[in-house]
Amino acid sequence: MARRPTIKDIARRAGVSESAVSFALNDRPGVSRDTRARIRGVAEELGWQPNSAARALSGERAGAVGLVLARPAHTLGAESFFLRLVSGIQEALSAAGTALLFQVVEDIDAECAVHRRWWAERRVDGVLVVDPRTDDPRPALLAELGLPAVTVGEPAPAPGAAHAGTPSPALSAIRADDAGAMAQVLDHLHGLGHRRIVHVAGLPALAHTARRIDSLRAEAARRGLGPDRVRSVVTDYSDAQGAAATRRVLAEPRPPTALVYDNDVMAVAGRAVAAELGIPVPAGLSIVAWDDSALCRVTHPPLTALVRDTAGFGRLAAEELLAVVAGRPPGVRESELPRLEPRESTAPPPAHTDS
DSSP states (O other), X not given: OOOOOOHHHHHHHHTSOHHHHHHHHTTOSSSOHHHHHHHHHXXXXXXXXXXXXXXXXXXXXXXXXXXXXXXXXXXXXXXXHHHHHHHHHHHXXXXXXXXXXXXXXXXXHHXXXXXXXXXXXXXXSOEEEESOBTTOSXXXXXXXXXXXXXXXXXXXXXXXXXXXXXXXXXXXXXXXXXXXXXXXXXXXXHHHTOOOEEEEEOOTTBHHHHHHHXXXXXXXXXXXXXXXXXXXXXXXXXXXXXXHHHHHHHTSSXXXXXXXXXXXXXXXXXXXXXXXXXXXXXXXXXXXXXXXXXXXXXXXXXXXXXXXXXXXXXXXXXXXXHHHHTTOOOOEEEOOOOEEEOOTTOOOOOTTSOO
């Protein structure tokens, strides 16, 4: 295995002391301009790179931020949301010369253990926190560690907070307007004449799932529709559970005329179930996907979906974290409101359906 070049190698090749090399490579006074240029030229020629672990031990930044996903692994492979989110994060970090340390774990306890290890090893300068929970141990842990962090998505209320948009003192947040998005969906379906709607939601422990369920209930009540007509059922975001939930609700004596799915994968799975049961879309059932993707656009018929810049969401989160690491106080930043794009999967309910 090739040996990595060291400061001693650079000093020997340049004919200077190791301290002179250290001064030159760290932009410190103590060497002339010509000597500094010669040392840097030799370092480049040898392919020398700074040792990030040594820099961290000396109090310098690690030059990396962390992202841990505590999700069932089988749900990540099918869902495009995280791929687009990470692409946006990586775009912002690459422009700043910062690396992304990424890990997938089984649960939130394992994620907390990773954060503690990264902090102890000084592996990262800060972390991005995804999937805020309704009862989330991570904000308190990160505050205790003093590790800069940004929550990707509006956090659940901190203890004693007046509303859900109040971040932990140690965390910034990128807020997604789930209530505004749900209002668009209900406006569309209610305007078409739908009065029996089921929301096939994601993991119930996630803060954004709880917000979407609450928003659906509030928007339905505002239109005079009770829980007997508009309600949510929860899943793990997978196509299997999305399909199973679809079968259950469509087998009810008074099935829904419209289904709203929390991601594209479940919406496509639900469309397949409707076809299997002989229910035409949209003539017999309307379908809306919360997140737009290529899946929604190539399915027949193309699915009505909420369109948002997921990569831009990731870029905004990464930029906020870099700013917090640089010393800016934490705060809440608003992401762009998703836009509902009606396509061929939504239409008025069948004429014989009761109101």
